[in-house]
Amino acid sequence: MPFTSDLIDEMNVLVKFSLSSELTGIKVHSDADPLLVAATERLYDKKLVTAKDGGYLTSIGRDAVEHAKEALRILKSNH
Template identity: 50%
Template sequence: MQFNQLMIDEFELLAKFPRSSKMQGIKIHSDANENLINAAQRLFDKGIIDSPDGGYLTDLGLDLIEHVSVLHSALSC
């Protein structure tokens, strides 16, 4: 198993979502980094976020953010 740059971009975007509340989302502005914009579109296409420019995490996204948090925590040691 290997992570490619597209996956890493998606991980990084997921990590930007607030974890303190399911009612908070993010907005990706049109002048944002192209990798961030493309990652948001891919996450939307996969059903992980509810809008191609960020929005809120779907149920799948909420599950994944927990895994991203665990990975980040484990690899930060």
């Protein structure tokens, strides 16, 4: 299954989260890019974040961020 533009938008939201602390979240304001707002709402619907506007990562959301950041690191490497 290829990445859709919606999935890419969701991945871009996920990589904005810091994994250094479970108390670090994000807030996507309603006047932000509509694609970013919609992606964040989808992540909430998928139970990866705690609020429609971001909030904190759930347990599965934290796993998704770890994998997304690792994939990004691999794809950006110069192997």
